[in-house]
Amino acid sequence: MAAKIKKGDRVVVLAGKDKGRSGEVIRVMPKDNRALVRGVNMITRHQRQTASEEGGIVRKEAPIHLSNLAIEDRESGKATRVGFRFLDDGRKVRVSKRSGETIDG
Numbered sequence: 001m002a003a004k005i006k007k008g009d010r011v012v013v014l015a016g017k018d019k020g021r022s023g024e025v026i027r028v029m030p031k032d033n034r035a036l037v038r039g040v041n042m043i044t045r046h047q048r049q050t051a052s053e054e055g056g057i058v059r060k061e062a063p064i065h066l067s068n069l070a071i072e073d074r075e076s077g078k079a080t081r082v083g084f085r086f087l088d089d090g091r092k093v094r095v096s097k098r099s100g101e102t103i104d105g
Helices: none
Strands: 010-013 022-029 034-037 042-047 056-061 069-072 082-086 092-096
Touching: 010 034
Parallel strands: none
Antiparallel strands: 010 022, 010 069, 022 034, 042 056, 082 092
C-alpha cells in the first residue's frame, strides 16, 4: 500500500492528549504504523550523561500512531483524507479529498 503520510508533511492530531495540534512529520516508521511529529506527544526522559551528550531531564517527541494523524489541507488548514490520482505523465500523486489539490509537487 502506498504511504499516505510521509516525512515533511504537515499533519493534524485527531485523537489523544494533543488532539487538534499540528506539526511536521520528522520520521515515519511504517513497520510499527507510527510517526514522530515535531512538538507533539512530548515525553520527559531522564538521560545519563555520555561523552557526546549532556545528562539530565530531556523532553522529546514520542511516536504517535498513524491512525491518529491526518494530513493538513493547505487551503483550509483542517484535517483531510488522502486519495491518489495518476497524472498525464504517468506519475501517481497524493490528493487532498477536502480541496482536490495535489499534495505532492
